[in-house]
Amino acid sequence: MTIIINATMEIDPAHAERIVLDAKDLIEASxxxxxxxxxxxxxxxxxxxxxxxxxxxxxxxxxxxxxxxxNYTVMRTHLRSAGPIKSTSRKYRVAHDEPVYDDSGTPRADFFTAA
Structure with missing residues (x-):
């Protein structure tokens, strides 16, 4: 079953771009x-x-x-180099997924292919 993780981190703006760019190798390893x-x-x-x-x-x-x-443990150390960070992270189990657009190209909020 697919797992989605969404996290939001609040980093000192003076360090945020560096943190993201310098994480490239760790992200690629993941x-x-x-x-x-x-x-x-x-x-x-x-x-x-x-x-x-x-x-x-x-x-x-x-x-x-x-x-x-x-790469996960080093990532945590890397983040701490930016100083204090406020973060939230959540994981979600996905029971069903399907396209956003139906065959006519119309975006659909309902799950139209579910049996």
């Missing part, structure tokens, strides 16, 4: 892990110092393995 389907950090253009994180994992075992690897 993307190379078995079961990692997406892993991205983005600066929020409307809130200086805010970094949004999006992750998608194939299953719990893949995510659990990620938490044991050096």
């Amino acid at each position: 993307l190379a892990e078995p079961g990692c389907e997406a892993y991205s950090w983005a600066l929020d253009p409307l809130h200086p110092g805010r970094v949004e994180v999006f992750e998608r994992w194939r299953d719990e075992a893949s995510l659990a393995n990620h938490f044991t690897l050096p």
Whole structure:
């Protein structure tokens, strides 16, 4: 079952861009892990110092393995180099997914392919 992680980090704006750019190798290492389907950090253009994180994992075992690897532990140390950080992170189990657009190209909020 797919797992989505969304995290928001509030970093000193003077350090936010450096933190994201210098994390490139760690992000790439996470993307190379078995079961990692997406892993991205983005600066929020409307809130200086805010970094949004999006992750998608194939299953719990893949995510659990990620938490044991050096790129995860080094990432935590890397973040602390920016000084105090406020963050929230949540994980979600995805029971069903489908396209946003139906066959006619219309965006749909309902789950129209579910049986």
